[in-house]
Amino acid sequence: MTTTDTGRSAPRTEAGQSAPATQSAPDTGLSAPIKKKERSVRRIAVSQTLSRWDVKVSPYLYISPFFILFAITGLFPLLYTAWVSVHEWNLIGGQGDFVGFDNFAFVLSNPPFWIALRNTFSIFLISAVPQIALALFIAAVLDRNIRAKTFWRMGVLLPYVVAPVAVTLIFSNMFGDQYGLVNNLLGQIGIDPIGWHSDVLASHFAIATMVNFRWTGYTALILLAAMQAIPRDYYEAAMIDGAGIVRQFFSITIPQLRPTLIFVIVTSTIGGLQIFDEPRLYDQTGQGGASSQWMTITIYLYNLGWGQLNFGRAAAVAWLLFLIIIIVGLLNVAITRSIAKAS
Amino acid sequence: MNLSRRSTAAAALAGAAAFALIASGCSSSTETPEAGGDITLTVATFNDFGYTDEMFAQYEAENPGVTIVHNRAATSNDARDNFFTKLGAGSGLADVEAVEVDWFAEMMQYSDRLADLSDPELADRWVQWKTDAATDADGRLVAYGTDIGPEAVCYRSDLFAAAGLPTDRDEVASLLEGDWDRYFEVGQEYVDASGAAWFDSAGATYQGMINQVEFAYEEADGTVIATENPEVEAIYTDVLNASSTLSAHLGQWSDDWFAGLANGAFATMLCPGWMLGVISGNAPDVTGWDVANVFPGGGGNWGGSYLTVPAQGANIEAATKLAAWLTAPEQQMSAFAAAGTFPSQVEAYESAELQAATNEYFNNAPVGQILIDRSNAIGVAPFKSVKYFPINDALQRALTRVDVDGTDTIESSWELFVADVNAL
Numbered sequence: 001m002t003t004t005d006t007g008r009s010a011p012r013t014e015a016g017q018s019a020p021a022t023q024s025a026p027d028t029g030l031s032a033p034i035k036k037k038e039r040s041v042r043r044i045a046v047s048q049t050l051s052r053w054d055v056k057v058s059p060y061l062y063i064s065p066f067f068i069l070f071a072i073t074g075l076f077p078l079l080y081t082a083w084v085s086v087h088e089w090n091l092i093g094g095q096g097d098f099v100g101f102d103n104f105a106f107v108l109s110n111p112p113f114w115i116a117l118r119n120t121f122s123i124f125l126i127s128a129v130p131q132i133a134l135a136l137f138i139a140a141v142l143d144r145n146i147r148a149k150t151f152w153r154m155g156v157l158l159p160y161v162v163a164p165v166a167v168t169l170i171f172s173n174m175f176g177d178q179y180g181l182v183n184n185l186l187g188q189i190g191i192d193p194i195g196w197h198s199d200v201l202a203s204h205f206a207i208a209t210m211v212n213f214r215w216t217g218y219t220a221l222i223l224l225a226a227m228q229a230i231p232r233d234y235y236e237a238a239m240i241d242g243a244g245i246v247r248q249f250f251s252i253t254i255p256q257l258r259p260t261l262i263f264v265i266v267t268s269t270i271g272g273l274q275i276f277d278e279p280r281l282y283d284q285t286g287q288g289g290a291s292s293q294w295m296t297i298t299i300y301l302y303n304l305g306w307g308q309l310n311f312g313r314a315a316a317v318a319w320l321l322f323l324i325i326i327i328v329g330l331l332n333v334a335i336t337r338s339i340a341k342a343s
Numbered sequence: 344m345n346l347s348r349r350s351t352a353a354a355a356l357a358g359a360a361a362f363a364l365i366a367s368g369c370s371s372s373t374e375t376p377e378a379g380g381d382i383t384l385t386v387a388t389f390n391d392f393g394y395t396d397e398m399f400a401q402y403e404a405e406n407p408g409v410t411i412v413h414n415r416a417a418t419s420n421d422a423r424d425n426f427f428t429k430l431g432a433g434s435g436l437a438d439v440e441a442v443e444v445d446w447f448a449e450m451m452q453y454s455d456r457l458a459d460l461s462d463p464e465l466a467d468r469w470v471q472w473k474t475d476a477a478t479d480a481d482g483r484l485v486a487y488g489t490d491i492g493p494e495a496v497c498y499r500s501d502l503f504a505a506a507g508l509p510t511d512r513d514e515v516a517s518l519l520e521g522d523w524d525r526y527f528e529v530g531q532e533y534v535d536a537s538g539a540a541w542f543d544s545a546g547a548t549y550q551g552m553i554n555q556v557e558f559a560y561e562e563a564d565g566t567v568i569a570t571e572n573p574e575v576e577a578i579y580t581d582v583l584n585a586s587s588t589l590s591a592h593l594g595q596w597s598d599d600w601f602a603g604l605a606n607g608a609f610a611t612m613l614c615p616g617w618m619l620g621v622i623s624g625n626a627p628d629v630t631g632w633d634v635a636n637v638f639p640g641g642g643g644n645w646g647g648s649y650l651t652v653p654a655q656g657a658n659i660e661a662a663t664k665l666a667a668w669l670t671a672p673e674q675q676m677s678a679f680a681a682a683g684t685f686p687s688q689v690e691a692y693e694s695a696e697l698q699a700a701t702n703e704y705f706n707n708a709p710v711g712q713i714l715i716d717r718s719n720a721i722g723v724a725p726f727k728s729v730k731y732f733p734i735n736d737a738l739q740r741a742l743t744r745v746d747v748d749g750t751d752t753i754e755s756s757w758e759l760f761v762a763d764v765n766a767l
Contacts (some may be wrong), residue, residue: 092431092453110766170600177747179602195596198748284596286420287736290743291750291759306424308733308767309449 031234048157085315092309103316107234110232113317114293116300119204123279123296124272124319127215133262134212135219136257140249142220143227153224165208168281175206197283203294210278215271219264227253262336269332273325274298297321381408382658384665387437388415389422391620392489392648393678394669402668409661416725417445430456436653438662439669444647445735447476448727454479458652458659460487462763465667468531470725473687477649486649487670492615492641493717494551496526497622499705501631502610506536512708516637523552526639527585533610540591540609545746547595547737549582551613553735554643554725560735561728569734570761579738583753586746594747599624613638615645616685616714623704632707636713642720647687685714692718730767 085103088096107113143152159167174181175196183193196206233250243251254261278297280286287303288295295303297317304312388394399411415436416422423446429435430453438742442450450457461484466474469488477486497521500510508529509515519526530541542548553559553575569575586592593600603609605626610648612618614634622632650666652659668674675686676696677711683702691697699712741760744751751759 090431091427092456094431111762112766176598178593179598179606180598180609195748198750199595226374283594285736287740290594290740290748294749306427307736309427 003297004256005143081318084311085319087312089312089315090309091305091311096312099312103312105318107313107316107320112292112295113297113301113320116288116295116297117286119200119279119292119294120273120275120296122201123204123207123275123294124212124269126204126273127211128265128272130208131212131216131219132261132268135216135223135264136254138216138220138252139223139227142224143253153221156220158217160212160215160218162214164210164214165281167214168278171206171210171213172282179261197289198293200293203282203289207275207278207282207294211272211275215268219268222264223257226257230256258336262332265336266332269328270325273321273328276302297324311341346557351481364511381410382411382661383410384439384658384662385412385414385426386439386441386665386669387422388413388441389417389443390415391682391684392441393680393682393684395677395681397671398674398677402665406664409665411665412541415420419445425704426450430653430655437654438652438656438658439652439666440651441489442649442651444476445511445727446732447486447649448731448756449729450651451485452477452729454481454483454485456654457485458654458656458663459483460485460652460663460666462667467689468670469687470689470718472721473647476724486651487666488680488687489650489670489675490617490646490647491718491721492617492644492646493685493689493714493721494554494613494615494638494645495713495717496611496635496637496639497618497705498611498633498635499607499629499631499632502537502539502607503533506533506610508533508536510633511579512633512706514631515635517665519635519637519639521639522689523581523639527581527589530585530589530611537610541589541611542586543591543600543603543609543612544593544595544742545582545586545590546742547613548586548590548646549578549738549742551638551643552578552582552640553738554645555640555723556725557723558726560731561726563726564730565728565730567730567734567764567767569730569738570764575738576757579742579757580753583742584743591748592747592749594743597747605629607631612644613643616679616683616710617646617709619702619705623702630706632705634702634708634710636716638717638720641722642717644718644724645720683710685718734764737767 013258086098086100088099090096138156142149142156146152175183177183177193177195177197182196187193196203197201230253232254235248238248238252275296279288279294279296280299280302281337283289284296286299287307288299298321301314301317301321304310304317356673385498385689386394386399394413396413399413403411416425422441423443426436426440426442426446427449461482465487465628468474470491473488473491474484477488478484496515498515500512503515504510509518521527527541533539533541556574556578558568559572559575560571561567575732591603593603593608603627604622607629612622614622619634626632636690650670651665656662656685670688672686672688672690675684675688676694677689678684679686679697679700686692686697697711698715700709701707737760740763743749744756744759745753
């Protein structure tokens with residue numbers, strides 16, 4: 001009773017009349033609040049700094065798992081690859097002599113690298129450009145009010161679910177030079193068979209077809225998601241103003257999609273320049289053709305590393321590919337910036 | 344590289360089979376729960392070694408406490424990638440690893456990473472050249488031979504009949520008896536009479552020819568002579584000259600080639616023992632295929648594999664025992680029955696079972712006796728050193744450029760080959 005009373009009244013009566021009921025009790029009663037006060041001041045200070053840190057540091061802490069993981073699985077291999085690329089390095093023998101930029105010099109002076117670079121960009125362009133155009137079209141159609149929307153939306157994603165190996169097996173069979181389905185059909189309408197495995201451009205086209213088959217639906221769904229976020233008022237207003245569907249698409253949908261389009265273009269650039277599965281499985285040897293018709297940079301890298309067991313050179317190719325992707329990425333950013341400014 | 348692959352079927356089939364095997368391997372290991380002291384041995388092979396689940400089950404029954412998991416890669420190339428990656432890493436290899444003869448030399452550089460399998464009791468089990476190749480400089484035997492690939496000639500008797508050539512396999516054998524020029528000569532007769540192709544591809548035919556040269560790409564000390572060796576260039580030129588009229592221009596193992604096996608795109612092909620299974624598996628409805636006891640230019644060996652026990656494994660002793668069992672004549676005989684992989688075990692050649700073996704698909708040809716004869720005819724074991732695999736690969740691409748793709752002339756393709764070899 002008394003203690004609680006003093007406890008309650010103590011802060012209030014502190015300065016004025018302190019009840020001298022007992023000598024010791026007020027003493028403790030007095031000293032206790034003071035001590036409490038001091039402590040609580042300190043506590044406030046600590047918790048203030050903590051909360052200040054909380055505000056400042058916590059976000060970094062929360063996102064740190066990604067960066068820690070990235071440092072282990074992304075940054076470290078990247079730097080280690082750089083280390084390997086300036087050494088002689090055998091897959092089994094391991095590290096050899098330091099050779100400086102000899103590996104880079106070898107790769108850059110070796111014609112297959114340039115052929116691989118040409119093939120990579122060629123396959124990338126003839127897959128990415130039609131793919132994004134087609135995906136835009138599909139997304140626009142799916143965005144309309146059609147029956148069984150979910151069915152169609154799931155439908156376009158289905159090819160993406162199919163394993164790339166299966167896709168490639170079926171397509172490379174279709175693109176057989178002598179007994180393939182495609183050449184057979186072409187023969188029916190009187191067109192000479194196309195050398196899908198011997199002609200450079202034809203082989204790129206065949207591989208691009210596989211890439212597009214797999215990725216168009218995926219890209220379409222991303223674009224569709226972005227399209228759905230466009231306020232419907234715009235379309236209504238445009239309709240009242242008498243704009244047709246085509247005009248609406250080009251004057252409302254496309255400009256509104258710009259950020260998503262940039263995302264899609266950047267990711268497909270990275271994916272396109274790293275293309276591996278489809279060309280590797282396009283024939284039985286997986287080396288990109290007898291005259292490297294469809295050998296991409298990653299296949300060249302693979303052949304150097306696992307075919308010739310020369311990891312130094314393979315690492316040099318890996319770094320060159322990394323630099324190429326960065327350059328193309330910067331180019332993309334510059335172009336999209338200028339477009340954004342122009343509008 | 345293509346040509347050395349003992350591909351059994353389209354990659355789809357192989358993949359599906361591998362998948363099924365992995366699945367069955369898993370189920371068998373769950374059926375036999377591991378108790379204390381029990382060990383699990385992994386066996387990694389590729390294509391089709393003819394090792395059936397029954398064989399492994401038999402071994403498990405005879406050796407209580409041992410569970411075997413069999414992993415099968417689709418191609419020899421996949422197996423090679425996997426083997427070297429994990430050999431370099433120092434862990435992850437199976438207890439028993441299959442190795443193909445074409446990348447065997449590459450592996451022999453690192454023979455100290457493999458267990459020594461020498462066993463006086465097994466010393467005379469294999470044909471001598473098979474054992475010699477697996478013995479390293481220190482005299483350690485690091486691999487047990489499984490099969491070899493003695494070559495015969497497979498032909499379509501129905502197409503032969505239509506072109507007015509003999510169809511009986513003995514008559515065909517005497518018709519083709521002789522050197523490669525004779526083979527091409529008869530081919531020209533056939534082409535003139537039928538208008539169709541004589542053999543499947545320049546690459547496959549080249550492989551048969553180069554396997555008769557002891558030092559083709561490298562000298563005994565490992566010096567690369569591929570681009571200067573007149574013998575290599577002569578074979579290259581000969582086969583391409585012949586192929587301009589005789590070849591079906593099908594890249595071996597391509598989808599077109601598999602289709603060609605079935606629709607009679609060519610009349611003959613070189614046939615190592617394991618090829619019989621490839622033909623019957625991919626052209627099941629064709630009744631005309633037959634095999635003649637002859638090979639141009641004498642005998643030849645194409646392919647064949649070994650089992651090794653990597654030293655990194657945890658159960659080397661048990662794994663060695665299993666590898667010895669798998670390569671024993673009896674097991675090799677059941678593998679021959681299952682997949683046509685011809686034994687490299689001397690004792691197997693004396694077995695009445697092998698001598699009497701016939702193949703229904705090839706018009707009941709006595710394939711056992713034919714392959715024994717072809718094996719005895721092998722005179723030369725090609726020397727394959729470290730760079731054999733990549734050089735042969737580059738040469739096969741050179742042949743493909745001219746024969747299949749038609750993108751190069753004989754000369755320009757050879758120049759590219761020289762550049763390829765110099766870049767190794």
